[in-house]
Amino acid sequence: MEESIDDQPVRGTRSLAEIYERRNDAELIENIKQCLFAGFEMTDLGKMVYFLGLEVKQSPYEIFICQRKYLKEILKKFQMEECRSVSTPMAAKEKLQKVDGTDVVDASMYRSLIGCLMYLTATRPDILFARGQEFNLQGFSDSDWAGSMDDMKSTSGYCFDFGSACFSWCSKKQEIVAQSTAEVEFIAATAAANQALC
Structure with a gap:
């Protein structure tokens, strides 16, 4: 199957197996990019290194995904860079009162922290x-x-x-x-x- 964009032939592939076999084919990749550039307004940013909080490291034979940077950003955002882990991160059997002399907690910050932690676990299949x-x-x-x-x-x-x-x-x-x-x-x-x- 052959298509033409700006009078330049572009070779199509027939199956995912063929795409996989030719994944390191620079000519095929360049042809696909040219097809996309012709149909859409876009910019080539090169190999992906960071996507939705995930660090991506690519080599010819593997892709490694890491969350170290995202986790450090969460700790910095919530001022917990120097915290130590504990099995129960709150006082057990605490009796709560509306007025107990402490400052009011920022509910939006708490919701943001919970959202960050949920995303962190949702992007880790080994945890989820x-x-x-x-x-x-x-x-x-x-x-x-x-x-x-x-x-x-x-x-x-x-x-x-x-x-x-x-x-x-x-x-x-x-x-x-x-x-x-x-x-x-x-x-x-x-x-x-x-x-x-x-």
């Missing part, structure tokens, strides 16, 4: 989908009892995962004041079941 893992749908629910110091309401939460990827979660203060831990757990389980059925 561990090898040899079974893909079972699982749901978990939990709650505290009278965790709010302001109105004695409890907080319930649930999360659902498929394999190792959590795809739905919620943490919310309950609308009523529960009279027992059984009632608190029932409300949390009901909210999780409702989400599972929707």
